[in-house]
Amino acid sequence: MSTETFEFQVEARQLLQLMIHSVYSNKDVFLRELVSNASDALDKLRLAKLRDDALDADVSDLHIELEIDRDARTLTVRDNGIGMSYDEVGELIGTIANSGTAQFLKELKEAQDAAGAEGLIGQFGVGFYSGFMVADEVTLVTRKAGEKQGTRWVSRGEGTYTLERVDDAPQGTSVVLHLKPADPDNQLHDYTSVWKIKEIVKRYSDFITWPIRLVGEQAAKDGKDAKGGEGGEGDDGGTAAPETLNSMKALWARPRDEVSEDEYHELYKHIGHDWREPLETIQLHAEGTFEYQALLFLPSHAPHDLYQQNMRHGLQLYVKRVFIMDDCEALLPAYLRFVKGVVDAQDLSLNVSREILQQDRHIRMMQRRLTKKVLSSVKSMLADAPEKYATFWREFGAVVKEGLVTDPDNRDALLAVASFASTREDDGTVTLAQYVERMPEDQDDIYYVTGESREAIVNSPHMEAFRERGIEVLLLTDPVDEVWVDAVGEFQGKRLRSVAKGEIDLDTREDDRSEDEQKQQAEAYAGLLGWMRERLDDDVKEVRLSTRLTRSPACLVADADDLTPALENMYRAMGQEVPRSKRVLELNPDHALVKGLNEAYGEREDRAELADTAELLYTLAVVAEGGRPKDPSRFVQLTADRLERTL
Known part of the structure; x- marks a missing residue:
């Protein structure tokens, strides 16, 4: 048979450089590409035979x-x-090459959306040419x-390729990679x-539908070496029975009643690198x-890197059971980064990059659907499996x-699945819906307090009036x-209101004083x-009488629209400049210390000594909410002086 030689329209090296450096970052994927092409060929033959039973093709053992x-x-x-015909080889194998590197780049730039770009990158020729990353010459029959x-x-990737008609080719396609010389430093x-x-x-093709078999003398030799020189079952002097390498168990594609919980758990442990069950x-x-399947797992405990910026997300992306990438952050929002699992799409390109995934409309659609599915599953746990939910919420x-x-x-x-510690719950949590349901009829707001820990805020001065009246307060410590x-603002028409912000009048005083x-x-x-407002001008914006205090002499509160000190510190830690805001000092008019200070203020013309008391009162309010005195040594000295006078 005559052999025809064809020249690439552009230098093959330039094309290969584009493919290797722009599309692939890991040389191992060449085998993924070739196996995927083979799997597609088997799928097409099965479909063709179903459509035309007279087709002269053997489908008894597709592999x-x-x-x-x-x-x-x-x-x-x-x-x-x-398989492919002579003309199809020229068209399919040469698609990218014949278009020319310059034309390919031009079309890539002109693609109006990511889907168009992925369509170009995902053409068959790209995957096939990935073999040149590891081979000096490629032969296809x-x-x-x-x-x-x-x-x-046949081509060496140096500017030409040859095409030849042959009579002895078996049904299907065979790609022979003549590998580059061995690198002793890179085994x-x-x-x-x-x-x-x-x-x-x-790693890449375990769930391919068709069996992937390792055959030939090398497999038999390595099998003997692994067994200490003993031939395995089927050993007949150097040729072993084919070994199937892939499991072909795409659990996500099978009905749930056909898969055991143990099988699901084993898959989770494999992809989640976790020895505990999900x-x-x-x-x-x-x-x-747009068709896809997903099998997701909620872990039973938080990973150690949950709050680290470089945390690896838990989802693997497959296309038609071919592994594309792990750590696929585009499939779920960052707040669900702990979810593990597999998503298998039917209509994506094998060569999608992470950048393309971020823009692809199909991926965005999948993310929306997967997010809703996860949240609905958590809601079901809240209703039907409260112990499971409690574990989930504690961890995540x-x-x-x-x-x-x-x-x-x-x-x-x-908001429907979130729950929070509260003054009514010693160990458990309450949802916002449950909080609203048990609110008294005369209560208009959902009250909360923020702080570093339950212990730090449950006895806060801001809580005194609420505790005295038995009003439930959410304890928010994250x-x-x-x-x-602040972002949410309200729930079911009820305003979310901080007990440490703004003026609060709960009418808790027993004497029921008139106006x-x-x-x-x-x-x-x-x-x-x-007078105190002037003396403490550097630290407070206002001094007023409090209706929220019943035992403590003073507390600091923010105006309704002000940032809390904790939030100010958070923004500064993120590198954002936030001006220091002054807060309001509230005094308890029924406290003996405040009463005594007011009487002394009215009786004395020289109030220099009272200035130290005013400063001490302010600093006590700072300490009561878990803050640090501006000048700790001065605070200690003032306190020691006052104690000395009581002896």
Whole structure:
């Protein structure tokens, strides 16, 4: 048969550089690409045979074979699928090459959206040419099902390739990679190693529908070596029975009643690198114009790197059961980064990059659906498995609440599954819906307090009036709580209100004073309040009488729209400049210390000594809320002086 030589329209090296550096970052993926092409060929033959039973093709044992020849340094990927005709080889194998590198780049730049760009990158030729990352020469032999004659394609990637018609080609396609010389310093990329080939197949193609078999003498030799020179079952003097390398168990594609919980758990442990069982298994089958399957797992404990910037996300992306990437952060929002699992799409390109995934409309659609599925599963746990939910929220609640700030579209769903510690719950938590349901009829707001720990805030001076009246207060101790409460604002028409912000009048005083009596008290303290406001001008914006204090002499509160000190510190830690805001000092007019200070203020003309008392009162309020005195040594000295006078 005559052999025809064709020249690439552009220098092959330039094309290969584009493919290697722009599309692939890991050379191991060449085998993924070739196996994927073989799997597609088998899928096409099965479909063609179903449509045309008269098609002269053997479909009794569709499979993929891998064969290593270490002496010749070749790796062969062979399938008995649909195959290609002479013309199709020129069209399909040469698509990218014949378009020219310049034209390819031009079309890539002109693509109006990411889907268009991925369509260009995902053409068959790109995946096939990835073989040149590891091979000096590639030989392809193929015969289309139903035809008698085959085709041989050969190229060294140096500007030309040859096409030849052959008579002895079996059905399907065989790709022989003549591997580059061995690198003694890089044994991890020795593609004549049976171990390496098994590792790549297990990583990238374990769930391919068709069996991937390792055949040939090299597999038999390595099998003997692994057994100390003993031949395994099927050993007949150097040729072993084919070994199937992939499990072909795409659990996500099987009905749930056909898969045991143990099988799900084993998959979770494999992809999640976790020896404990998952808390919940979530399965999703999406059909329609864009089909995909998902098998997700909620872990039973938080990973150690949950709050680190470089934390690896838990989802793996497959396309038609071919592994594309792990750590696929585009499939779920960051506040669900702990979710582990697999998503298998039917209509994505194998060569999608992370940048393309961020913009792809199908990926965005999948993210929305997967997010809703996870949140609905958590809601079901809350209703049906409270112990499971309690574990989930303890481990991941602080992360999930990030979504209240970053994901307004799902805010209602997040509020429905969020729960919080409260003054009515010693150990458990309460949802906002439960809080509203048990609110007294005369209560209009949902009250909360933020702080570093339950112990620090449950006895806060701000809580005194609420505790005395038995009003439930949510205890928010996660850093994100400082942010989301302002972003959310209300729930079911009830305002979220901090007990440490703004003026609060709960009418808790037992003497039930009249308005005239309250007015007289305000006039009696007016002079002291104005004087203290001047003395403490560097630290407070106002000094006023408090209706929230019943035992403590003073407390500091922020205006309703002010940032809390904790939030100010959080922004500064993130490198944002936030001006220091002054707060309001509230005094308890029924406290003996405040009464005595007011009497002394009215009796003395020389109030220099009272200035130290005013400063001490302010610093006590700072310490009561867990703050640090501006001048600790001065605070200690003032306190010691006052104690000395009591002796």
